[in-house]
Amino acid sequence: MRRLAMIVAFSLLFFGIGNALTVYDIQFTDDPSGDSPYAGQTVGVSGIVFATGYSGDKYFICDPDGGPWHGVYIYDYSHSVSPGDFITITGTVQEFYNMTEITNLTDFSVDSAVSIPEPYDTTTGALSSSEAFEGVLVRVDSVVVTGEQGEYGLWRVDDGTGELVVDDTWDYSYTPTLGDTIASLVGVMMYSHDEYRLEPRGDSDFGIPETTDTSLTPIADIQADPSAFTTVTVEGVVTIGAGILDTSMTKAYIQDSSGRGIQLFDYDVTDAYRRDIRRGNLLRLTGDVEDYQGTTEIKEFSYELLDTNQALPEPYSLSCSGAASADWDGTLISLTGKIAEIYEVGGGTNVTIQDATGDIKLRIWETTGIELDTFAVGDSITVMGVGNFYFTGEEYQVLVAYEEDIVKHIVSAGVPPEEVFLTIPDAVFVPSIDGAMPIQFGAPAGWRITLKLFDMEGYAVKLLYSGVSTGSYSLNWTGLGDAGNVLPVGTYILLLTAENTTTGTLKSKRKPLVIGTRF
Incomplete structure (x- = not known):
């Protein structure tokens, strides 16, 4: 460096x-x-x-x-x-x-x-009594008008969790009518006259029911009851590409805005599949639904490539026991644990990881090209993959497909830190020369911590760690984003958030991180 x-x-x-x-x-x-x-x-x-x-x-x-x-x-x-x-x-x-x-x-x-962060999604009940939201841009969905506008412009809404006062300091054209349902309502939280109030900034903060494309079937609906569907059309981002898990058959994965994913299956892996069904590509496809030995899949499909280099869906952060569920079939998830065993079997490697809740198996096929020589029993790792049911063993597992989806951590000896901390070298990081950047971080024992890298438009480009703190951590980041690409030259923000799971206290640390290039 x-x-x-x-x-x-x-x-x-x-x-x-x-x-x-x-x-x-x-x-x-x-x-x-x-x-x-x-x-x-x-x-x-x-x-x-x-x-x-x-x-x-x-x-x-x-x-x-x-x-x-x-x-x-x-x-x-x-x-x-x-x-x-x-x-x-x-x-x-x-x-x-x-x-x-x-x-x-x-x-x-x-x-x-720069880009303005998205409003924070919450409930009317939470907003009506929380200091944490003062001055924050928030959004509540499916609210009903429970109190019409009074003398001072105040009115009330409720999403079923408790009433929230809405004010009219900014101008907007909507006139509140008792019983109206508003699909979504955005605004800034203020505190005035001993109560919290939502302040919409204008007409654009009032959401109306969106017109949905009825030709598309949400993948979440398919996963909830595969037997209810025959031929479907879905649209989503490829999370695992064709030719990665198997070089002779297509076993790829796609995930849509419903928050769930599904396998795409074909008995062949064509050059077109390898080119188009790649991680980060946005596809619209039509095919037949089948539940094959516990795995829901779409087969006999045709597709249209809509876009490339799309951001991956945010993985669900789960415990090891929580990941062992049919709920996550085909869906992108992440988990953190210690390696309990590693062994080669049947054209790949099984890695069992465990945390305080239990253990789960990671399946890594030889065809992925993932090198595991540097991993050993006892290593602490964070991994991202898709949930899968292994019918022969009648157990749930996680399919890991890309080397950048496994991050190894080194937990230092001794007592966990008393305060949240985050440190990185005070230097420009050039991936092609430096190889990796060391990152040290930690929080008091039992706090849930998440470490993410954001670009300057506020988009999360890499999830580096998510789990419950057991010590101080060190990891070596190679410069890859969640999509597997080396991130472009520029300035980024490394953000560590920590939550005391007992009191709800939130703390954060951030560091600027600059990626450069050789001259």
């Missing part, structure tokens, strides 16, 4: 990392009052503008990942901003009638334009 050049150092300041706090740092508190730990202090913070024009010219910013504790109100009428601006500011944290805001700005810069 090589030291950061001046241009890279400037790049990190450009993205507001440096010594600036995150929005999460300012907002998170376990004080019953809900007051920020920085109340009354002057702070520097960077964030993405996601709502403007509130009560005149005030606005809101958030961290790149969004979600609870990641949004804050900026009481500033001196600077012009637009949604998507990534800004760095210095100002005073103030509790205005228990609403956290940053005011009296002394420094301000607009660094770049």
Whole structure:
């Protein structure tokens, strides 16, 4: 690796990392009052503008990942901003009638334009009583109007979990009518007059039922009852390509927006299949449904290639015992555990991993080309694959198809750390020269931790770890994304999130990571 050049150092300041706090740092508190730990202090913070024009010219910013504790109100009428601006500011944290805001700005810069994080999906009941959502962009679905607009523009909705107050500080054309159902409602959470209120930003925050393509069958419906279907048309992203698990027959996997996947089967592997049915390609295909010895598949299919290089579906993070279920047949999942045994059998290798809940077998066929020489019993790994039923052994297993889908961790000896931490080398990472970047991280024992890499548009490009902390971890990342490609040159954000599973306390650490190239 090589030291950061001046241009890279400037790049990190450009993205507001440096010594600036995150929005999460300012907002998170376990004080019953809900007051920020920085109340009354002057702070520097960077964030993405996601709502403007509130009560005149005030606005809101958030961290790149969004979600609870990641949004804050900026009481500033001196600077012009637009949604998507990534800004760095210095100002005073103030509790205005228990609403956290940053005011009296002394420094301000607009660094770049980026994508706004998606609203955080939650429920009306959760929003009506949680400090964590103050200043956060959120979304609730299938809400019913339970209280019409009163004298001060307030009305109420409920999705069955509890009423939520909605305000009209921003202008929108919808007139609340008792009994109306709104398919989805987006807004910013504010605290005013001793209650939490949802503030829609305009007409675009009111969702209407989308027109769905009735010719498509959700894969989740097929998996729920394969016998109910004969010929279907589905559309989804390839998670395991043709010719990977078997070079003589097609045993590929596709997953759609319903959150479930399914096997594509053919008795041949044609050149067209190898070219088109590749990981990350978006396909629409029509074929016959069959349940073959516990595996649901689509066979006798024809297809259309719609797009390439699509982001993979987010894998479901499961325990070893949780993965051993028919619910995950054909679906992308990830799990973390220690290797209990490794043995070669029947044209491949079986790797048994275990965690506190039990164990499960990983099946790795020779045709995948995955090298396992560096893995040994006792190694801690995070793995991604698709759920599968092995009919001969009458047991559930996980099919692993790509080398980048297995990440080995080294758990340090001794007591787990008392605080959440994340460290990486202060250097540009050039995969073709450096080979791998060491990443160290950890959290107190029993905390659930997730380590992800995000691009500067806020998209997750690599899941590096997900599991319950048992110590301090070290892994070597080779520069590959979830799709198996070497990520392009640029600046990324490495984000570690940790949750105390007993108290619900959330903490996070982030580091800028720069991928470079040889000159």
